[in-house]
Amino acid sequence: MYKHIKVPSEGQKIRVGADGSLVVPDQPVIPFIEGDGIGVDISPVMRNVVDAAVQAAYGDKRRIMWMEVYAGEKSTRVYGKDVWLPDETLEAVREYVVSIKGPLTTPVGGGIRSINVALRQALDLYVCLRPVRYFQGVPSPLKRPEKTDMVIFRENSEDIYAGIEWPAESEGARKVIKFLQDEMGIRKIRFPATSGIGVKPVSREGTERLVRKAIQYAITHKRRSVTLVHKGNIMKFTEGAFRDWGYALAKREFGATEVDGGPWLKLPQGVVIKDVIADAFLQQILLRPEEYDVIATMNLNGDYISDALAAQVGGIGIAPGANMSDSVAMFEATHGTAPKYAGKDYVNPGSLILSAEMMLRHMGWTEAADLIIRAMEDTIRAKIVTYDFARLMDGATQVSCSGFGKAMIERMGTGGAQRAASR
């Protein structure tokens, strides 16, 4: 029994079968977190679009039973001050296997640590999967945006996101600096008296499970290459080790062999495993995006790369994602809470809708997922777009956040439109 979560009277849990695959009932209960800031705008639009797509694809045979669970600011209103991530939210997300969330605010400098990161760590959602593709008609700063077609595998459980840090001049920072100087012989901290300290753990296990998923994905989806993106020339034993462990795994577990004496490798299936230093990567994705395909990288690099690549295909208004463990999956947009637009029915709901599209595909509901893609393409092709695209497009019809959702639903056929109208 939950304290504040209301379990729908109808519907069943999605389960993980003995072979690891999902067992999805026709009326699955799916937990959702509304999200802070623009979460209040985009989450209901996403649910409307998903309901319409499911209705249009399967009629009354299938239906998602949405179950609200709480995190972030809304949680403090429901559960009380300082309860940002209730235990029962974690329990429900684990128990119901597949969920979706809006963005959650993290203050800069002081204040609470990221609830987004806390969710990923508590549930060990170690893969942050962010596909980046171009939709015809979306305004982009590139001449050939369709050449950007990448899938980011961002390590989601370690790196500096572990949150091990001490503020400058604190007791903790003083102790760590003293330890480094006295016990480890470190003389290179330029201003020891006023340095904050952060720790960056990167492990072999963490690297291997992430790179393994990226390689498996590349094989299954017949992609051309997996690139390990790192700053291993500078951070030798974290980012450099990530590269070395990644290559070693590809050889040991996937039978990869060296190309022209290495370090690049090739799998028996033809997938090339290569690496690139992060700064060079960031200029090459603009100049020669077609050279990159599946990307495997650490947490911070993956965060930067996600937004940079999203910009190449139209911005973070249209950048979806998923956080995944071997069993649990929680889908979420790449962007944050965009606070200045909160509650204005203004922003692009595309990122969260496309995150839901990934969710439907993950559940095996591919017909509904295909309908969402088609409706998104048709709506953008008709130049019906939110402000972010309208400001860069000639002849666009600018619509609100909910207006964009309605325009998508209208393009799904009568079943979908009826279901959406009845909400």
Ligand SMILES: NC(=O)C1=CN([C@@H]2O[C@H](COP(=O)(O)OP(=O)(O)OC[C@H]3O[C@@H](n4cnc5c(N)ncnc54)[C@H](OP(=O)(O)O)[C@@H]3O)[C@@H](O)[C@H]2O)C=CC1
């Ligand atoms: N996973 C999560 O929950 C995430 C949470 N955050 C948190 O969100 C908060 C705000 O972060 P901030 O750095 O401002 O980044 P945001 O991603 O929230 O917003 C930055 C800018 O991106 C554009 N943008 C974002 N979402 C949309 C959308 N749906 N449609 C159109 N444009 C969009 C807007 O650009 P413009 O101003 O040009 O219109 C916006 O001002 C922080 O607390 C941060 O920690 C950040 C990222 C992820």
Ligand SMILES: O=C(O)CCC(=O)C(=O)O
């Ligand atoms: O947790 C946050 O507030 C930011 C997270 C973020 O930027 C991301 O996951 O891409």
Ligand SMILES: [Mg+2]
């Ligand atoms: Mg980010």
